[in-house]
Amino acid sequence: MTTTNTRNYWLLFALAAASFVFTFHNVQYTGEEAVYPLMSYEMWYHGHLLTPVMYGQDYWRPPLDNWLITMVSMWIGWSHMLVAARLIAALATVGSGLLVGWFAGRIWKERRLAAFAALVYITLGDVLFYDGWLAYSDPLFAFFCLAAMLLGWLAVMERRVGFFAIAVLALSCAFLTKALTVYVFYGVAVLVVTYRTRGWRFLFSWPSWGIHLLALVVPVLWYAMAPAGGTMAHGMFDDIIGKLQGQGLLDYLHQFFVFPAQTFGQLLPVGGVVLYALLRRYPISRMNDPQVRTALWIAGVNYLPYWLSPQSGIRYLMPLYGIVALVLAGWVVDAEKTRRLAVKWMMAAILLKYFFALWAFPAYTDRFRPHISAIARDVLMQTHGAPLYVSNAAWVGIGVTADIDLAIRPHPPLVTPPSNLANGFVISYPGAVPPGYTVVSRYQGVWLLCRGTVCGQKDRSHE
Template sequence: MLVALRVLNRMTTTNTRNYWLLFALAAASFAFTLSNVQYTGEEAVYPLMSYEMWYHGHILTPVMYGQDYWRPPLDNWLITVLSMLIGWSHMLVAARLIAALATVGSGLLVGWFAGRIWKEKGLVAFAALVYITLGDVLFYDGWLAYSDPLFAFFCLAAMLLGWLAVVERRVAFFAIAVLALSCAFLTKALTAYVFYGVTVFVVAYQTRGWRFLFSWPSWVIHLMALVVPILWYAMASAGGTMAHGMFDDIIDKLQGQGVLDYLHQFFVFPLQTLAQLLPVGGVVIYAVLRRYPRSRMKDPQLRTALWIAGVNYLPYWLSPQSGIRYLMPIYGIVALMLAAWIIDTEETRRLAVKWMAAAIILKYVFALWAFPLYTERFRPHIGTIARDILMQTRGAPLYVTNAAWVGISVTADIDLAIRPHPPLVMPPSNLTNGFVISYPGEVPQGYTVASRYHGVWLLCRGTICE
């Protein structure tokens, strides 16, 4: 560790080569989080669905426990292809690798855009480094097997290319932006259109680019973007379920149980956001308090980025059910702002690089030791629970109703363990004999508890319980 500290200390000098070396070290740290810990949170959702889709030959409609799922399947397709290449027993690795590659790609996008918009080579590597060392990106949501990193990559690509299209008056960029926008929708949610729409309207307002934005080539391209979800819902067998599910998800995020929920979100969410933007976000606050020179404060691109990030942030700030990872599509815009804010002042830039280097060191400690130790000591042992359930059931009919993170994770392990038998599904309403992986505390009439685990109960019904 001392050797690593000395090496990184030499690399904190502010030049482009060292920025790229630090970026590469940060990107490489994701390799150590691919398989060293079990499923974390609801990571198992997409790998489990991908396996079910592959097993049953579903292409357009994701399925979970044999039921249609309301998310589009682009992430599932990628997980399936990669899992077929490296083996289904490594499907968690496949899902995390896709997330990590999307995160690295987002960092490169941020750097490329910074160089394009400000015409400064040094800012390319620095902006990319700022993005990949944001706390939430480097330590948690940047590598977990959720769809958010891939969704963020496509959203960011659409936003940045739409921005450039308006600034440079290039229709081709609109076409690529709309392609990325469609991929974002097929990855996760309709909110991709909001992120993109806010961006192009803010840029058009700031640059007086209304005529170009509403030119007939732009109309044609953007109408094609709106056609994609309509065609998708029409083609997919569960298109109606997906449409209702995606709209309902947005509405649910806006609703709280009472005034206290909204007040809590209003005051706590900004603090949580700031914590996820460390360490560079903290350096910017330090620079503001010390009143360091801010030569780019009147930069029109910086003001545009501030408006894009602020308007897109507002709905999540005011929604009691929103989470930090839903902000990932605007992390790239924020990284641009942070990088542009501090790069012109030598003292601030050096301080930021030192803190980013320290964050990278901490990430390796986290990946190689802290997180595995925490998981081992404080998390339910998913593999142990799955093996114990299989030993108890011994090939008897087994079903699942638990859709919480432990239940999904255990089910994903069992699905792979019982191959080539079909994946677990929901129990039939007329089940008379079999086992069910259920929520703790749920014992329907006619069932008895066979075993209790942390996060799941194993229920049984019929003569098989004897």
């Protein structure tokens, strides 16, 4: 029976993973998905291997995700760069699920629990339905963060320095993917495990010191050697500090009360099953398991900065989903009544995901969101090859620009307009029109402006 359950859990995991395929091509850019594909194309076009570029300007994020998008796009074609970016995100998500399963199997020595933990992870609401496949850097960042935390955990628990070395490699990859915050995730995890296992002597041994010194050297070397290292460093720290700042007391209160509810929503369905089981007094397993408690501490301490930061978003929690999945799996796996209920809801979530991927999300996008490709085609039709620039860095503007960049190949990608622009079109934000500019067209989320002689080429008064 145990073998059958294990096989069924992996089968459900595979079905959930396969659902990502149907989200690769049938939905246009969603949110700020176009940022990384657009930057990757600009980097490739201009030959900037070490410095991400957006609208011709240096961007402050490290470029590992851009490198991967570029490699896949060169293989399948730049016209499919969104597919490339989503493929990388989905593979990272599946990889995170496999990491969770591998780690659970190693610490608990149970194949059934390993498969169940992986299934819990990949069916978490935010992972399965949204952020697990969108073309952001977060899934890849989460994969490397999770790898670093789990390997650091094993290093301390098993007193094996080799795991520290691999953890530091994952740590460096996470930094090169997105942000310095990986060092916080990792540091909290290692310190919690060290405290709970009384492993201070091992953590502060000379081999450990040497390996972790290398981890700190990587960002220093990167910022010192990258062509735009100073810009990247300032941008990184400004972004982290900005996330901690709100406009007033209401921002902090809103975050304090709303963010936990949002977080709980992303942990459905199994998170909801656990809450239901507690309310109905259904059995919950392994409440006192030391590994479950360790995972709870790691997740809880790492959660606090995001809970208290008014500008933080749900997707920033992705590195913690794998840790939470270990907790949920541990609580449910040995409680038969609760486990059966959880499996039913996970199966329902997978079926719902296929409905969502094949019909609901495309239909919603088509009806309620701006049509990115149509806007891009209309802009090109109206500008007739005249100088065209972009100043709109909101999601619609970025998506339109990404489509235009591919459409005008082999001409250079669009850049921001010069301050002294005398003649040309600009893809701008809706709203106030800068002095000297004329509105050509108003679209949902973007306006097309003109300045100079191009404005008089034909009547462009439609709105």
